[in-house]
Amino acid sequence: MGTTLKDIARECGVDVATVSRALNEVYGVRRETRQKVLAAAARLNYRPNRLAKGLATGRSHTLAMVISDIRNPFFAELARGAEDAAYQAGYELVLCNSDLSPSKQVRYIHTLLEKRVEGILMNTVAGLSPAEQEELSGSGVPIVLLNRPPASIRGFSTVLADNYEGGHLAGNYLVECGHRVIGHLTGPREHGNLAERAKGFQKAVEGARATALIVRGHHSGEGAYEMMKKLLSQRKDVTAIFAANDAMAFGAMRAVFDAGLRVPEDLSMVGFDNVELAGIVRPPLTTVHQPKYEMGRAAVEILLRRATRPDHSTPEHRLLEVKLVVRESSRILKGRRNQQGLSS
Amino acid sequence: MGTTLKDIARECGVDVATVSRALNEVYGVRRETRQKVLAAAARLNYRPNRLAKGLATGRSHTLAMVISDIRNPFFAELARGAEDAAYQAGYELVLCNSDLSPSKQVRYIHTLLEKRVEGILMNTVAGLSPAEQEELSGSGVPIVLLNRPPASIRGFSTVLADNYEGGHLAGNYLVECGHRVIGHLTGPREHGNLAERAKGFQKAVEGARATALIVRGHHSGEGAYEMMKKLLSQRKDVTAIFAANDAMAFGAMRAVFDAGLRVPEDLSMVGFDNVELAGIVRPPLTTVHQPKYEMGRAAVEILLRRATRPDHSTPEHRLLEVKLVVRESSRILKGRRNQQGLSS
DNA sequence: TACCCATCGTCAACCGCTTGCAATATATAC
DNA sequence: GTATATATTGCAAGCGGTTGACGATGGGTA
Numbered sequence: 001m002g003t004t005l006k007d008i009a010r011e012c013g014v015d016v017a018t019v020s021r022a023l024n025e026v027y028g029v030r031r032e033t034r035q036k037v038l039a040a041a042a043r044l045n046y047r048p049n050r051l052a053k054g055l056a057t058g059r060s061h062t063l064a065m066v067i068s069d070i071r072n073p074f075f076a077e078l079a080r081g082a083e084d085a086a087y088q089a090g091y092e093l094v095l096c097n098s099d100l101s102p103s104k105q106v107r108y109i110h111t112l113l114e115k116r117v118e119g120i121l122m123n124t125v126a127g128l129s130p131a132e133q134e135e136l137s138g139s140g141v142p143i144v145l146l147n148r149p150p151a152s153i154r155g156f157s158t159v160l161a162d163n164y165e166g167g168h169l170a171g172n173y174l175v176e177c178g179h180r181v182i183g184h185l186t187g188p189r190e191h192g193n194l195a196e197r198a199k200g201f202q203k204a205v206e207g208a209r210a211t212a213l214i215v216r217g218h219h220s221g222e223g224a225y226e227m228m229k230k231l232l233s234q235r236k237d238v239t240a241i242f243a244a245n246d247a248m249a250f251g252a253m254r255a256v257f258d259a260g261l262r263v264p265e266d267l268s269m270v271g272f273d274n275v276e277l278a279g280i281v282r283p284p285l286t287t288v289h290q291p292k293y294e295m296g297r298a299a300v301e302i303l304l305r306r307a308t309r310p311d312h313s314t315p316e317h318r319l320l321e322v323k324l325v326v327r328e329s330s331r332i333l334k335g336r337r338n339q340q341g342l343s344s
Numbered sequence: 345m346g347t348t349l350k351d352i353a354r355e356c357g358v359d360v361a362t363v364s365r366a367l368n369e370v371y372g373v374r375r376e377t378r379q380k381v382l383a384a385a386a387r388l389n390y391r392p393n394r395l396a397k398g399l400a401t402g403r404s405h406t407l408a409m410v411i412s413d414i415r416n417p418f419f420a421e422l423a424r425g426a427e428d429a430a431y432q433a434g435y436e437l438v439l440c441n442s443d444l445s446p447s448k449q450v451r452y453i454h455t456l457l458e459k460r461v462e463g464i465l466m467n468t469v470a471g472l473s474p475a476e477q478e479e480l481s482g483s484g485v486p487i488v489l490l491n492r493p494p495a496s497i498r499g500f501s502t503v504l505a506d507n508y509e510g511g512h513l514a515g516n517y518l519v520e521c522g523h524r525v526i527g528h529l530t531g532p533r534e535h536g537n538l539a540e541r542a543k544g545f546q547k548a549v550e551g552a553r554a555t556a557l558i559v560r561g562h563h564s565g566e567g568a569y570e571m572m573k574k575l576l577s578q579r580k581d582v583t584a585i586f587a588a589n590d591a592m593a594f595g596a597m598r599a600v601f602d603a604g605l606r607v608p609e610d611l612s613m614v615g616f617d618n619v620e621l622a623g624i625v626r627p628p629l630t631t632v633h634q635p636k637y638e639m640g641r642a643a644v645e646i647l648l649r650r651a652t653r654p655d656h657s658t659p660e661h662r663l664l665e666v667k668l669v670v671r672e673s674s675r676i677l678k679g680r681r682n683q684q685g686l687s688s
Numbered sequence: 689t690a691c692c693c694a695t696c697g698t699c700a701a702c703c704g705c706t707t708g709c710a711a712t713a714t715a716t717a718c
Numbered sequence: 719g720t721a722t723a724t725a726t727t728g729c730a731a732g733c734g735g736t737t738g739a740c741g742a743t744g745g746g747t748a
Contacts, residue, residue, distance in 0.1 A: 004704055015728045020706060030726060050459045051398040052704035055733050060395060062438070062459075070427070071420045071620075080415050083441050087448075092455065094406070095439040097427050104431075111436065115394045115406075250624065276415075280594065282626050348734055359698050364736060374696060396734035399703050 003044040011040045023048070060116040063303055066096040066108050067123050073275040074245075074292055075123070078146075081296025082121055089304050091118070102127040113139055119303030121296075125149055125156070126190065142306035144299040148192040157306065157315040159299045163193045166288040166322040167200030170242045170270045173286075173324055175208040177268065178333035179240040182212055185227045185252055186244040187219030194219060194244045197272060201242055219244055221251030228255035239333055240268040246275045249285055253329070268330035284327035291320050347388040355384045367392070404460040407647055410440040410452050411467050417619040418589075418636055419467070422490075425640025426465055433648050435462070446471040457483055463647030465640075469493055469500070470534065486650035488643040492536040501650065501659040503643045507537045510632040510666040511544030514586045514614045517630075517668055519552040522677035523584040523612065526556055529571045529596055530588040531563030538563060538588045541616060545586055563588055565595030572599035583677055584612040590619045593629055597673070612674035628671035635664050 005016040005023075012019065014033065022029045022037035023046075029037075040046075054060045063086050067075045079095065086093045094117070096108040105127060112120060124147035125133050136143060137155035144157045174182050184201050187194045198214060205212040215231055217223040224243055231238065232255065243249035249271030256267055263269050263283055271278060271287035278285040302316045349367075353360040358377065366373045366381035373381075384390075398404045407430050411419045423439065430437045438461070440452040449471060456464060468491040469477050480487060481499035488501045518526050528545050531538045542558060549556040559575055561567040568587055575582065576599065587593035593615030600611055607613050607627055615622060615631035622629040646660045 002704095006704080016705075017707075017729075018727055020704095021727090024706085028726065033726080047454070047458050049399070049704050050455075051395050051404060052733090053706080054395040055393070055399050055735085056704080056706045058733075064436075065439075069424065070414065071417070071424050073415070073417070073420075076415045076417075076420045079439065080413065080441060083414070083439055087441075090455075092408075092438045092440070092459065094436045095409075095423065095427055096436070097424060097431075110391070111394075111434075114391050115436070277621060277624070280621070280625065346734095350734080360735080361699080361737075362697055365697090368736085372696065377696075393734050396703090397736080399705090400734080400736045402703075 002049065003046050004049070007044060008037060008040045008046060011044065012036050054116065058116070060118060061090060062092050062094060062115065062117045063119045063121070063300060064094045064096060064108075064112045064117045065121045066098050066105060066112075067121075068100045069097050070095060072247075073277065074273055074290075077275075077292035078296040078299075081293035081298075082300045083296075084293075085297040085300035085304075089300075091300075091304070093300075100124070100127055102129075102132075106132060109136060113141060117141065118307040119144070119300075121146075121299045121303065123147060125153075126192075142303050144302050146193075146295065146299070155315055157302050157317060159295050159302065159318045159320070160193070161290040161295065161320050161322050163196035163322075164200035166272060166290070167197035167202075167242075168204045169200075169322065169324045170197075170272065170288055171201040171204030171212070172208075173326070174240045174242065174268065174270060174330070175205055175210050177240070177330065179268065180210045181235070181237045182210060182240045182242060183231055183235070183238045184212060184214050184242045184244070185224045185231075185248050186214065186216055187223075188216065191219065197244055213238065219248060221247045221254075224248035224251035225255045228252040229259070232256070232259050232261075238267070240270070240330065242270045242272075244272055246271040246273040246278050246285060246287055249287065249329075250277070250281065253281075253285075263329050264331040268333075270330055274325055278325075279327065283329045286327045286330040287325055289323050289325050291322070295320055346393065347390050348393070351388060352381060352384045352390060355388065356380050398460065402460070404462060405434060406436050406438060406459065406461045407463045407465070407644060408438045408440060408452075408456045408461045409465040410442050410449060410456075411465075412444045413441050414439060416591075417621065418617055418634075421619075421636035422640040422643075425637035425642075426644045427640070428637075429641040429644035429648075433644075435644075435648070437644075444468070444471055446473075446476075450476060453480060457485060461485065462651040463488070463644075465490075465643045465647065467491060469497075470536075486647050488646050490537075490639065490643070499659055501646050501661060503639050503646065503662045503664070504537070505634040505639065505664050505666050507540035507666075508544035510616060510634070511541035511546075511586075512548045513544075513666065513668045514541075514616065514632055515545040515548030515556070516552075517670070518584045518586065518612060518614060518674070519549055519554050521584070521612065521674065524554045525579070525581045526554060526584045526586060527575055527579070527582045528556060528558050528586045528588070529568045529575075529592050530558065530560055531567075532560065535563065541588055557582065563592060565591045565598075568592035568595035569599045572596040573603070576600070576603050576605075582611070584614070584674065586614045586616075588616055590615040590617040590622050590629060590631055593631065593673075594621070594625065597625075597629075607673050608675040612677075614674055618669055622669075623671065627673045630671045630674040631669055633667050633669050635666070639664055 005019045008019045009016040019037050022034040070076055083093045098105045119142040121144050133153045137153050144159055149156045182205055186198050202212045215227045217227040241252055243252050249269055253263055253269055256263055271285050274287045274289035278287045298318050349360040349363045352363045363381050366378040427437045442449045463486040465488050477497045481497050488503055493500045526549055530542050546556045559571045561571040585596055587596050593613055597607055600607055615629050618631045618633035622631045642662050
C-alpha cells in the first residue's frame with residue numbers, strides 16, 4: 001500500500017540505509033543526496049511506518065493513561081493537560097477507562113506493555129494485588145500515580161496536589177467564618193488522597209477547638225447525598241460542611257435543599273477539586289482548587305523525562321499547590337453581612 | 345529485556361514458527377507440544393511484542409479519536425462509549441485534542457496514519473482543505489465523522505444524531521406550550537449539525553404560524569450570553585428560547601438572570617445535547633437528548649467492521665434517535681402570561 | 689508390505705526501518 | 719605525486735514476529 005524506504009532507494013539509486021539517514025537528518029549524508037532523497041520522498045508521498053521504526057528502535061512514542069472514567073471532569077481536565085504535553089513532545093496518548101476494576105486494569109497494563117508504551121499515567125494501583133504492583137513497578141516502564149502508593153512498593157513516581165494543605169485550608173476557612181461544628185463528608189480510610197484531606201481538615205478545626213464530625217461513605221454524589229441526609233437528621237448543630245470532592249458537595253447540597261434548608265444561609269458548603277461545574281451551580285461552590293491540567297502536564301513530563309533517560313534511578317514526586325476559591329456557597333456565620341470576605 | 349519467541353523455542357526445543365502457531369492457537373500444532381510451549385511461555389513470563397506483530401501482520405489494533413476537546417462533556421461521554429467498544433474488541437483508543445485547529449488536525453492524522461491505526465473517529469473535517477480531505481478519504485483507513493462532510497468527498501462514514509428531528513421536537517414542544525415568539529440561538533451556517541437543528545426548529549415553529557427568531561453567533565456559552573443579552577434588549581415579546589446546545593443554554597440563562605428575569609417564569613429555555621450538567625443546574629434544563637455514549641460505540645463498531653472487512657465498499661451512515669427531556673426550565677405559557685418581569 | 693494422506697514441525701522469506709562496520713570517494717597534508 | 723584523514727555510502731544483521739512451502743512422521747487401508 002504505502003511507499004517504503006526501498007522504493008525511495010530504488011528511485012534515487014542509493015541504499016535504503018542512506019535514505020534512512022537522509023530522512024532522519026543524521027550527520028553523514030551529502031547535502032545533495034539528502035535533497036534528492038527528500039524530493040523523492042515528497043514525490044512518492046512517503047509515510048514512514050512507525051511500527052517498523054518502533055520495532056527497530058525499541059521506542060513506540062506512545063504514552064498511556066489508565067484512569068477510572070474520562071466522563072469524570074477531573075480526569076477530563078487532567079487528560080487534556082497530559083495530552084497537550086504529550087503532543088508537544090511528539091507522543092500519542094492512549095486512553096483507558098478502568099472503572100477501577102482490577103481485572104480491567106491488569107488487562108490494560110498487559111496490553112500496554114506489549115505495545116511497548118513508554119510510560120503510563122495511572123490514578124492508582126490500590127486495586128492491584130501486591131504481586132501485580134510488584135510486576136508493574138519492575139516492568140521497566142515509567143509509571144506516574146496520582147495517589148500515594150503503598151509504602152512497600154518502590155519505583156512509582158507520583159504527582160499529587162497538596163491534599164493535606166487543601167483540607168487544612170478548608171477547615172481553617174470555615175473556622176474563621178465562625179463555624180464551631182463542621183461536618184466532613186469523605187470516603188473510605190484507604191483512599192490516600194481523601195485521608196490526607198481529612199487529616200488536614202481535622203487538624204485545622206480541632207486546632208481551633210471547634211468540632212469536626214467525620215462522616216464516611218461512598219465518595220460520590222450519591223454517597224454524599226445519603227451521608228448528608230443522615231447527618232441532618234442526627235445533628236442539628238452543624239453549620240458547615242466540607243465535602244471531600246465537588247461531586248460530593250453537589251450531592252450534599254441536594255440533600256440540604258431536599259430538607260428545605262438553604263445554602264449558605266442555613267449551612268455553608270465547601271468542596272474540593274474546583275471542577276468547572278463548581279462555578280456554575282447555584283449557589284456557586286466554595287472549593288479547594290486542584291491544578292488538574294497542570295497535574296496532567298507534570299505527570300507526562302515526568303514520564304517523558306524518565307523514558308528518555310536510561311538512568312532508572314529514583315522515582316520523582318511532585319506536590320502541586322492548591323488554593324481556596326471562595327464563592328457563594330459559604331459565608332461568615334452570625335449574619336454580620338460582612339460580604340467582602342466572601343468575594344473570590 | 346523481554347523474552348521472545350526465540351527464547352521459548354530454544355527452551356522447548358522447537359522452532360519459533362511452531363511457538364508462534366502454538367501461541368496463536370492456530371490449527372496444526374499437537375496438543376502436547378502446545379502445552380509445552382504454553383507452559384514455557386508462562387514460566388518465562390513471555391509478553392509478545394505488538395509492534396513486531398503489527399509490523400508482520402499489518403494490523404496495529406489501535407483506533408484513534410480526533411476531537412476538539414475532551415473537556416467538553418459531550419466528547420467525554422462519546423469517548424467513553426467509543427473506548428468501551430474498542431476495549432471489548434481488543435483495541436486501544438488514542439486520544440487527540442485538536443481544538444479544531446487545522447494544523448493540529450493534519451499533524452495528528454499524519455502521525456496516526458504512520459502508526460497504522462486501523463480507524464479514526466473525527467468530529468469533523470470541515471477545517472481541512474479539499475486536498476487534505478481528499479487525501480484522508482483516500483488513505484485507506486476507515487474514518488467516521490460526527491458531522492456531515494461536504495458532499496463532494498466520498499468515503500467517509502458518519503454517525504449522527506437526528507439533528508433535524510431534535511430541532512423539530514424542540515420547536516414543536518415550545519409551540520405546544522403556547523409560545524408564539526421563540527428565539528433560537530445558534531452558530532455559523534456552515535456548521536452542519538447546528539444548521540439541521542435550526543431547520544427542524546424553524547419548520548416546526550413556522551408550520552404552526554408562530555415566529556422563529558434565528559440569532560447567530562459563536563456556539564459557546566459565552567457566545568450565547570452575548571446573543572441573549574442583545575436579544576433581550578431588542579425583543580420584549582420573546583417568551584421562549586431554543587439554544588443549539590446545552591452550553592449555549594447555560595450561557596443564555598446567565599444572561600437572563602443578569603437581566604433580572606426568571607426561568608421558566610419569564611422565559612422558557614430549551615437546550616440540546618442533554619449533558620449531565622443539564623439535570624443538575626437550577627432550574628434543571630429541558631433539552632433534546634443526544635445518545636452520546638451510543639454514538640461513540642456506533643462509531644467504533646463501524647470503524648472495526650470496515651477495518652476487518654477488506655471490501656472497501658461504500659461507507660456506512662448511522663442516524664441515531666434523539667428525544668426531548670422535559671425538565672423545569674420550560675413551562676406551559678398561560679393565557680395571561682407573566683410579563684411584568686420584562687418591564688423591570 | 690506398499691501406498692496414501694493427514695498432521696506436525698521446520699525452513700526461510702518477509703514486514704519496514706535502524707545501525708555498526710566495512711568500503712569507497714573525497715579532501716587534506718606532506 | 720602519494721599517504722592519510724575524513725566524509726559518504728553500501729552491506730548486512732538485526733528488531734520480533736508471521737506464514738507459505740515443504741519434508742518428516744505415523745496411522746489407516748488395500
